[in-house]
Amino acid sequence: MKYFEFYSPVKICSGENAICNIKHELEYFGASKPLVLSDAGLEKVGTLKNVLKILNKNKVDVSRVFYNIPTDSSTLTINEIVKLYNTLGADSIIALGGGSVIDTAKGVKLVLSQLKEDILSLEGNEILPKGKDVPFIVIPTTCGTGSECTSVAVIKNNDTHVKMEYISPALLPNVAVLDPEVISTLPPKLVATTSLDALTHAIEAYSCLQRNTVSSGFAVSAINLISENLFLALNHPKKQEYKLNLLNASTLAGMAFSNSMVGIVHAIGHALGAYRVPHGNAMAILLPHCLKFNQNVLADVYAEMLLAFKGPEVYVNTPETERAKLFISEIEQFVKMASSTTGFSLKLSEYGVSEIDLPAIANIAINDGAAAINPKLFTRENIVAILKECM
Ligand SMILES: [Fe+2]
Secondary structure, three states: OOOOOOOOOOEEEEOOOHHHHHHHHHHHOOOOOEEEEOOHHHHHOOHHHHHHHHHHHOOOOOOEEEOOOOOOOEHHHHHHHHHHHHHHOOOEEEEEEOHHHHHHHHHHHHHHHOOOOOHHHHOOOOOOOOOOOOOEEEEEOOOOOOHHHOOEEEEEOOOOOOEEEEEOHHHOOOEEEEOHHHHOOOOHHHHHHHHHHHHHHHHHHHHOOOOOHHHHHHHHHHHHHHHHHHHHHHHOOOOHHHHHHHHHHHHHHHHHHHOOOOOHHHHHHHHHHOOOOOHHHHHHHHHHHHHHHHHHHHHHHHHHHHHHHHHHHHHHOOOHHHHHHHHHHHHHHHHHHHHHHHOOOOOHHHHOOOHHHHHHHHHHHHOOHHHHHOOOOOOHHHHHHHHHHOO
16 A cells, blocks of 8 residues: 655635635734735736725735735745835735745745745755744635645746745645635636646646545546536636636645646646746646547546546446547547637647747756656657647
């Protein structure tokens, strides 16, 4: 029997008006002066203002709002926020945003809890003591990263321009607030691509070498929720229940992959990030091709996932030997439909990637941490072949 650990201490407050619970959550931690972190995009579309209004109505005394967080969370921004937090005498963090805001907030929390001033001083320290309590609440505004429940933060070094990966349980928030109101302004294209990112987290968490019984349970629930709710959410944008289901799925998938890992789709997708292909789009493009690549070693696992993705009727009516194949073709159709419904391209060439870039992308991907966890070994040539199919 294989040994595994599963750690997910984040309290989840999920549902309509979940933001109203924040006052109570802060009180539980003895905190009353939160610093709110967000970004200019959310300020522009009014999401930040709406959340601040709700916090104000619920008598949460916000010390300051910092929304100058760049698209790539950076060491300079983190250190600047740490200084601000200490100057203001704030006693907790509320992060409202997507991957970059949440990763920035995780970096801030890490520095504060370790009583440091510079995030770079903690680089490479995966085994850190728990440190000082810094109450940390996250309100995700996409349905994809699952970052509110993962022990990872990707932070760009402003000096070297390298994206550094910090991995530590000390990065985990205390509370994730899943409120569909905050994604009401999320454009359909982003609802689709971020949900396909979450779907990829769940599929890779369920099939990678470090999968375990508990993470697989969370992954299956996420696959099922995304399959059932993505197009309902896109076709009925005013109905909050479908978006809430996607938010729940994203968090479940985050809990799953934070405790197992991902695989080839993310290894190549991370490399494409350096070529400015947005992460969710990269996942959508790569997923069907990578499923086909892994098929000969993962046929049984894909057959199991057909049940989660298409339900019992399709599963029992499909011959055992056809289930894996059907799962892949259903995923392919799902991705194509998301692309045609919301208008994003499934061709890498349309994101500015050209054939001459492919060997360099393969070089980055083969050295990505997720590559070693993929159940099937692969070479640079395999990656180039997959990328060619995506052009
Ligand atoms: Fe991802």
